[in-house]
Amino acid sequence: MSDVSEDLICVGALAGSFGVRGEVRLKSFCANAEEIEDYSPLLGADGQTRYTLAITRAIKGGFAARIVDVETKEQADALKGVQLYAPRDRLPSLPDDEFYHADLIGLEVYDTGGTLLGRVKAVQNYGADDLLELHGPGLSATVLLPFTKAAVPTVDLSQGRIIADPPAGVF
Template structure:
């Protein structure tokens, strides 16, 4: 068995943090286009080996050079353009314990998803479905009963004064008329 075929039964979805994604092949020699979701984009190589979302497949990742919107990289076991193309869209994960600890006012997106969102009066507004980043700052996508669709809440100190990970909740002070 090669390294990328060896499942790691100690890694589960609760312990994995998404650190990047494969955007397809780069060239004809098996390199991939790699998008990094890390605060320091090059740090993605430091967390190797990276796994599939279920932890069943591991790849050793070697960054070969920066390219537009990411990096060209080699993944263990990927030798051809066709093999690299077949991995397009695969999200790469690292075990939480291999990632750096965050300051008190920073959070991994995975920790925010699923939290209950309450307003400052204690009324439930919904749950965090996703954390989106469109370049101007993070947005929390909130869904729940009573909402006709998703509501995008700016993830700023003004709009989200309290994040209580231990309590599984976020206290929000949304802009007037948002909910």
């Protein structure tokens, strides 16, 4: 599990410098990518380090942005890989059938017959639908379960579990 507080949601990441004047490459994980700026200042994984940012323009794969006190290419490069978090209470409420990835990670996954299939380690997206990355006893390798209504009919956050009806061949 992560050391990040449950009160923080990862909304983006820094991918290094953009140009030579201290701008950073910003990758947004928000549904509306440009809204990441609305949550500034953002926090680092420690919940203490603050990143006040302003998007300067859209670029391939994200945005170019300025961060307060980052003025050189070297300073921007040093931030490569930093994940950016926003406090949960600053994010919009979601409809009943939508979830923040952070809320799914760690949930146990059962099949419709009640057999434990594994636990959600991560949520991946390779361009189509989200995939739940499952790990657990009896699994010799990572299993990627499509996060669709057909394959995952029930997500019960209060009980900390997911009921899945995996497509044939997934397990």
